[in-house]
Every structure is written in C-alpha cells, then in structure tokens.
Amino acid sequence: MTDTLTPVLTANWADDRSWTLPSYAARGGYAALDKALGMAPDEVITAVKDAGLRGRGGAGFPTGMKWSFIPQDNPNPKYLVVNADESEPGTCKDIPLMMASPHTLVEGVIISSYAIRAKVAFIYVRGEVLHVIRRLQAAVAEAYAAGHLGQNIHGSGYDLDLVVHAGAGAYICGEETALLDSLEGRRGQPRLRPPFPAVEGLYASPTVINNAESIASVPSIIANGPGWFAGMGTEKSNGFGIFSLSGHVTRPGQYEAPLGITLRQLLDLAGGVREAPNGQARELKFWTPGGSSTPLFTAEHLDVPLDFESVGAAGSMLGTRALQIFDETVCVVRAVLRWTEFYKHESCGKCTPCREGTWWLVQVLARLEAGQGSAEDLDLLLDQCDNILGRSFCALGDGATSPITSSIKYFRDEYLAHLEQGGCPFDPAKSTLFEEVPA
Amino acid sequence: MSIDQSTYDELREIAARYPQARSGLLPMLHLVQSVEGRVTPEGIQACADVLGLTEAEVSGVATFYTMYKRRPVGDYLVGVCTNTLCAVMGGDAIFERLKDHLDVGNDETTADGKITLEHVECNAACDYAPVVMVNWEFVDNQTPSSAVELVDDLRNGVERHSTRGPRLCTWRQAERVLAGFNDGLADEGPSAGAPSLAGLTIANENDWKAPSGD
Missing domain, CATH: 1.20.1440.230 (NADH-ubiquinone oxidoreductase 51kDa subunit, iron-sulphur binding domain)
Known part of the structure; x- marks a missing residue:
C-alpha cells in the first residue's frame, strides 16, 4: 500500500539552499542523466511510455507517446519546449517547483531532449515571476559550468543548449501553439492543427512541448524505473502529482500524492475547511478540481478519486490539480x-x-x-x-x-x-x- | 535615457541567443522597458532595426502582452491579484483600499512617480492568497493594512523584501532580469514558503514517502 503522500518532486524543497547545484547533487541529482546517457534515446522514450506518465499541464496526454510522434527522419532540427507559463487560475505548482528546485526541471530537460534528439531546448516561463526566473537562469548557468549542458555532455558526445525565455503576460501562451508563436517573437495566438507541433512546431520543425511538472518527473522515472512510477496512482492515471490546495482551507499549499487521492483525504491533511476569523466553523460549498477551466464540483464530489478517468466520469476534468476551495460565504x-x-x-x-x-x-x-x-x-x-x-x-x-x-x-x-x-x-x-x- | 549604442549591442546579444533572431523580441522589449521606462517609439524602432521587421510588426507584438506598458511606470509596479480566489479572500478589499490610499485608479501612477497600481490576474501563488506583486516579486498573504504599509514604505524609501525573494528592486531593474541579464540575486530568499512545504511537512511527520525504486 503506497503512503498517502509521496514527496518526490517536492522532497528536497526544505533542504538548505535547495535551488543550488551542490544541494541538488547531494541528493543524487544528475545521476539520472548519467543513466539516461547510457541508454539509447529510444529506450528513454520507451521507459517514459512504460511508466505511463501523462501530461501534467491539464490535458493528460501520454508524454512518451508525444515524444514518439517526433519524425526522426525529418531533416530539420528537433526542439524541446517546456511550458512553464503557469497561469490557469488556481494553478500554483510549477512556480514553487522552479523556485525551490530548478535543477529538477533542468535535469528533466536534458534527459527529455536527449530522448527526442533535440540540440536546443527552451523553458518558456511566464514573465510575472521574477525570482523564479532568476533561479532558472542561475541553475542553467550552474549546469553549463558543471558540464551538464553545452558540448559533449558527460563525455557522451551529446550536445544541448538551453535557453530560459521570459514571457510578457498573456494567459493564452499556456496554449501550446500560442506559446510557439510567442516564442517565435509574435503575438501569442493559437495555430490551426494539423500540422501538430510534433511535425511542424517551433520554426516549422519537429517540436515536443511539455508542461514543467511533466518534464520534472522524468529524472525520477529514469532513476527508479518505469515500474516504480506505474506502481503508484490508479490503473490508467499512473504516478504521483502535486495537488495545490487554496482558498478556504486551514493549511493551503502543495501536497504531492499518488493520482487518485480524494479531496476528502486532502482536506483531512490540510486541516479541513478554514474557520471564520471569529472561530466559527465553515462548510465546503464549491471547488474546482483542476483550475477555473474545469467544471465546478460541490461537497457531493468529496470522494471522487482525483485521477483523469474518475474526475471525467463525474463531469469535470483533472486539469492541473488546482483545488480551489470556497466556503458557504462565497457567492x-x-x-x-x-x-x-x-x-x-x-x-x-x-x-x-x-x-x-x-x-x-x-x-x-x-x-x-x-x-x-x-x-x-x-x-x-x-x-x-x-x-x-x-x-x-x-x-x-x-x-x-x-x-x-x-x-x-x-x-x-x-x-x-x-x-x-x-x-x-x-x-x-x-x-x-x-x-x-x-x- | 535613449536607445544608445550599448543598448543596441544588448538587443543584438539577446537576438543572438536564439536559432532565429525574431525569437528574441519579447526579451528585447523587456530590455527597452528597463532602459526607457516603457515601450517607446524609439524602442520599437530599435527592435525593428535589429530584427529587420517593420515598426508595425513590432508594435503589433508589444500591444498584445500586458507586461508591456505604453505609459511611464513608477519605480514600483504594484499589482493586486483580483482573480476570483484572491479577490474573494481579500484582494478586492486590498485593491479598493490601495486605490483610495494612493488616490489613483487602475493602471495609474502616483504624482511622485513612485507607485503604479494595477490589478493583475492569477499569478500562480493561490496558496498564499491574497497576493500582491511588486515588480513581479511575491508579497504573500496580504491584508488591506499590510498593503498600505507596503506602499508607504516603498514611497518613503524604506527597504522592503519579497516574502519569497530579495529586497525589492525597481521596475526597470526587474525588466532587465526579464530580458535575460541576471542580477546575481538568485540566492536571496528562502527555498519555499510554508504553504509550498505543507504536504512535505506532513509526510515527514508521518514518515510517508514514495516507494523505493528498482
């Protein structure tokens, strides 16, 4: 039986200077990169497929399958773009992740880029989070200096450049094709699909776009094996994810758990619905399971397992696991x-x-x-x-x-x-x- | 200030980071704001020159994104989140109090040029609601009176820190970081605030962890 909470991505967030390379390396950081570089790129894709990792940005598309859509016989360069434009109301998981442990994401970028054979990768982070951008910039600089980025990474012959790119304030750029237009220096407006980004993405070249939490999950999958990841969660929603509780809850915050945990369980951990300032008890009225774009739930949905299938069957979407809690005082x-x-x-x-x-x-x-x-x-x-x-x-x-x-x-x-x-x-x-x- | 040779050099440096130069346009416009205090016609011209675009093409991009300002911004851009969750938790009250206290409306600057006030959309810190941003740094868990104290301190030159970051710099300095020129302050501030650690803390207390790997 898996524990109720399973800190993996959040495990090092309380470490001293957790955002630095020495702190990340002290926990075995960048060992997964070594392991990946010893595998064939296709083996890395297979591992992520076998793990059953599904996109953590809302849609839940299988990550490994997305990677396998990249046509390797296409003569154009391949690109990896990380969607760190976290803006869906209620969603607040990628920002603390990049603030506390940017190297988890950077290591994930390198392994993922190796798998799809990209030589250039981008982290598109929303512009309105200055300190997160500082920490990403510093982490990338540290990674170059340590030989995790640049030419001949770890002596493998593999080269990768990584650019941290700040957006400029537009929710729509979280939509993957609008993000690509924005990254090309244009107004961020979505593109007609097909062609899909896997075939014609950035600069009309094969491109993988993944959410920051998806990419950050990759090093742990490579380090511990696909079976380890698939052993957590539910039958079709494998692994763990960060659940973000906010609003009228006693202890709002980030709770990393296997997919399939319920709001009732999470609320128990978080001290329940928050009391009024005068100490009066309050009740749950409505909540979002995955941000404001997912249909509202009420107290009747407290026991819905928070996985892609169960939330869908109950009439909403798992989305980004952004659980915004509203009590009975809210109109x-x-x-x-x-x-x-x-x-x-x-x-x-x-x-x-x-x-x-x-x-x-x-x-x-x-x-x-x-x-x-x-x-x-x-x-x-x-x-x-x-x-x-x-x-x-x-x-x-x-x-x-x-x-x-x-x-x-x-x-x-x-x-x-x-x-x-x-x-x-x-x-x-x-x-x-x-x-x-x-x- | 104006777009001088050193700014042109830095604009070209930004464009050179990318496989295709035009990808640099967003950070280039951030640099223009750090130099000019807003997106000026001269700044648009400079970006167009460097990238071989028309001024209309650059303007079309600059007007799409809310972080680009066409009017001068004060030293401190104070943004109050009034998206639903923060609004309900107190963001609306904070925004009303600040408008009244500073005697400005939305997207207006105080007469002393210190503070520009605006309401902002969700800034991905909902577990710290109600949230106020100063030059895109987090100032978490605000109330109307704490927000008034914050803007008074900023106007009076009292040093203030982000709750999860360094001493608050000016808006122009912040825009330079967004252009990709790191200011060396990444090591300031904590790893995370208490809400970010809420689940980890409970897991540690109960000795809960993910299973061991293969």
Missing part, C-alpha cells in the same frame, strides 16, 4: 463573473466565438449579479455557452464556459435569488481572511 455568481471577466480579458481575439462570446457572457452575468435581468437570462447564458463550447479555435473558449454551465447546474437557485432580491445576497467581507473593513 458563486460573483466567483463565476470574475472568472468570466478573466477569460474575456485573456481571449486572444483570433476567433469570433471566443472573442465576442466571452464579451457577451460578461454582459449577461454582470446583469444577473447586479440583480437585474430575468430568469430567461440563464437560458441565454447557456445558449451563449453552447455557441462557444466546441466552436472556438482553442480550449480557452471551452474553458470559459465550464464555470458558467456547472454553476447553473448546481446553483441555479442562487442565480435566481439575485433576481428576487435585486442584488447579491452575500456579504463579500465575510469571505475574506481578515476582519478589516475597506476604507
């Missing part, structure tokens, strides 16, 4: 309106359903939240969502509809209460973590 209409304003702001403007649709969603939701409009507006909202979901260029438009449709499903009465009372029945001051009153 779901206010919460959903704010997320919708976010999607409107971040829509890249390329396609009409998303660009125009998210604007109209805000208009109707704002009217409802203010207690104006009518009950028919709920049907109007659902109709608008129907015209966005599946009709947009990328997943941003789909994600924008998730909080709306799921909140109407579970909390229709709360929307109607706004109309009956001519405004919001909740006091936002009750949801805050402090008892101050704004001036």
Whole structure:
C-alpha cells in the first residue's frame, strides 16, 4: 500500500539552499542523466511510455507517446519546449517547483531532449515571476559550468543548449501553439492543427512541448524505473502529482500524492475547511478540481478519486490539480463573473466565438449579479455557452464556459435569488481572511 | 535615457541567443522597458532595426502582452491579484483600499512617480492568497493594512523584501532580469514558503514517502 503522500518532486524543497547545484547533487541529482546517457534515446522514450506518465499541464496526454510522434527522419532540427507559463487560475505548482528546485526541471530537460534528439531546448516561463526566473537562469548557468549542458555532455558526445525565455503576460501562451508563436517573437495566438507541433512546431520543425511538472518527473522515472512510477496512482492515471490546495482551507499549499487521492483525504491533511476569523466553523460549498477551466464540483464530489478517468466520469476534468476551495460565504455568481471577466480579458481575439462570446457572457452575468435581468437570462447564458463550447479555435473558449454551465447546474437557485432580491445576497467581507473593513 | 549604442549591442546579444533572431523580441522589449521606462517609439524602432521587421510588426507584438506598458511606470509596479480566489479572500478589499490610499485608479501612477497600481490576474501563488506583486516579486498573504504599509514604505524609501525573494528592486531593474541579464540575486530568499512545504511537512511527520525504486 503506497503512503498517502509521496514527496518526490517536492522532497528536497526544505533542504538548505535547495535551488543550488551542490544541494541538488547531494541528493543524487544528475545521476539520472548519467543513466539516461547510457541508454539509447529510444529506450528513454520507451521507459517514459512504460511508466505511463501523462501530461501534467491539464490535458493528460501520454508524454512518451508525444515524444514518439517526433519524425526522426525529418531533416530539420528537433526542439524541446517546456511550458512553464503557469497561469490557469488556481494553478500554483510549477512556480514553487522552479523556485525551490530548478535543477529538477533542468535535469528533466536534458534527459527529455536527449530522448527526442533535440540540440536546443527552451523553458518558456511566464514573465510575472521574477525570482523564479532568476533561479532558472542561475541553475542553467550552474549546469553549463558543471558540464551538464553545452558540448559533449558527460563525455557522451551529446550536445544541448538551453535557453530560459521570459514571457510578457498573456494567459493564452499556456496554449501550446500560442506559446510557439510567442516564442517565435509574435503575438501569442493559437495555430490551426494539423500540422501538430510534433511535425511542424517551433520554426516549422519537429517540436515536443511539455508542461514543467511533466518534464520534472522524468529524472525520477529514469532513476527508479518505469515500474516504480506505474506502481503508484490508479490503473490508467499512473504516478504521483502535486495537488495545490487554496482558498478556504486551514493549511493551503502543495501536497504531492499518488493520482487518485480524494479531496476528502486532502482536506483531512490540510486541516479541513478554514474557520471564520471569529472561530466559527465553515462548510465546503464549491471547488474546482483542476483550475477555473474545469467544471465546478460541490461537497457531493468529496470522494471522487482525483485521477483523469474518475474526475471525467463525474463531469469535470483533472486539469492541473488546482483545488480551489470556497466556503458557504462565497457567492458563486460573483466567483463565476470574475472568472468570466478573466477569460474575456485573456481571449486572444483570433476567433469570433471566443472573442465576442466571452464579451457577451460578461454582459449577461454582470446583469444577473447586479440583480437585474430575468430568469430567461440563464437560458441565454447557456445558449451563449453552447455557441462557444466546441466552436472556438482553442480550449480557452471551452474553458470559459465550464464555470458558467456547472454553476447553473448546481446553483441555479442562487442565480435566481439575485433576481428576487435585486442584488447579491452575500456579504463579500465575510469571505475574506481578515476582519478589516475597506476604507 | 535613449536607445544608445550599448543598448543596441544588448538587443543584438539577446537576438543572438536564439536559432532565429525574431525569437528574441519579447526579451528585447523587456530590455527597452528597463532602459526607457516603457515601450517607446524609439524602442520599437530599435527592435525593428535589429530584427529587420517593420515598426508595425513590432508594435503589433508589444500591444498584445500586458507586461508591456505604453505609459511611464513608477519605480514600483504594484499589482493586486483580483482573480476570483484572491479577490474573494481579500484582494478586492486590498485593491479598493490601495486605490483610495494612493488616490489613483487602475493602471495609474502616483504624482511622485513612485507607485503604479494595477490589478493583475492569477499569478500562480493561490496558496498564499491574497497576493500582491511588486515588480513581479511575491508579497504573500496580504491584508488591506499590510498593503498600505507596503506602499508607504516603498514611497518613503524604506527597504522592503519579497516574502519569497530579495529586497525589492525597481521596475526597470526587474525588466532587465526579464530580458535575460541576471542580477546575481538568485540566492536571496528562502527555498519555499510554508504553504509550498505543507504536504512535505506532513509526510515527514508521518514518515510517508514514495516507494523505493528498482
């Protein structure tokens, strides 16, 4: 029986100067790289396939399979691009990982690049995290100086250059093809697929794009073997992942566990739903399993195993395991309106359903939240969502509809209460973590 | 300030990091901001010159991303997260208090040129909510009064540190790091704050760990 929590990626985060190469090496860091360089590149791909690692950025696509799609007979250079543009509301795992242990990611980049035969790799990190960027820059410099990057790595004859690239503030760049356009120095707008990045990615060359946590998981798989990784988690959702608890929970934070743990288990570890500042007990009202783009869950979903299949079967998505917890003081209409304003702001403007649709969603939701409009507006909202979901260029438009449709499903009465009372029945001051009153 | 020869040299240095020079445009625009205090027409011209693009092509990119500013930014860009979770936990109250205290609106700068206030979207620190960013450094677990103290200190030249990083530098200095010129401060600050270690701490107390490998 595997333990409830299984720190692997987080295991060294409390070490003294954990972000430095000496600290990382003291725990055996870069030994997995040696092991990988002693294997054929295809053997590394097979190991990651056999481990059953699935993408940790939300979609859950099998990582090893993605790597095997790279056409090795294509004469163009191959590229590895790490998606470290962590911006999905609620998601806060890659940032602490890169802050505390950037070398875990760097070692993963080198092994993964070796597997797909890339000579140049990029870490595309969002620009709004200055200290994380400093630590990545410093880790890459240390890795070059130690011979883990550059020419003839560890005497293997393999060469790799790694560039840390800071973005400039655009949620859409977390979408892999928008990220590629951005990395080419353009506006970050998604591309039509096919061709898929594996065939025509960066500079129209074969490219693998993986989430930072996915790549950071690779050294442990190589070091401990695919069977070790596959032995954790559930049947089709193998391994461990970082679960991020935030909001109205006593001890918010990062909890690394096998996939399949439940929110009930995690909440027990995290001290339960947070008490009010005056000590009053509070209850779970709604939560996101994987960021704001995944349909909301309620207390009835506390025992859903948090793996790709179970969360999907229960009507949502595992996403990035960003568990945002909201108690009964929170107005779901206010919460959903704010997320919708976010999607409107971040829509890249390329396609009409998303660009125009998210604007109209805000208009109707704002009217409802203010207690104006009518009950028919709920049907109007659902109709608008129907015209966005599946009709947009990328997943941003789909994600924008998730909080709306799921909140109407579970909390229709709360929307109607706004109309009956001519405004919001909740006091936002009750949801805050402090008892101050704004001036 | 203006785009002088040394800035041109650094713009070319950025472009040379990439297999194709245009990939350098985002960090190049960060460098322009560090030199000019915003994206100026001269800065756009310089990027266009170095990359062989038209000014329209560079402007098209600069106007797409929210970190690029067309109006002068103060020494400290203070961003209050008002995405749903931080807003609910107190971000809305913090933002209202700061607007009132500084007598500015969203995306406006105080008369002394010290503080530019804006609300920002989720900055991936939800376990530290409500979060305030200063020049893209984390200032975690804020309240309205702690945020007022923060901006007062910054205006008065009192040294302040990020809760998970170094002493807060100016916005222009931060933009230079984003352009890829490291300032040597990576070793400042802790590995992680307490929330980042929440699960690890419990695992250690219970002697929980991943199984041993092959």
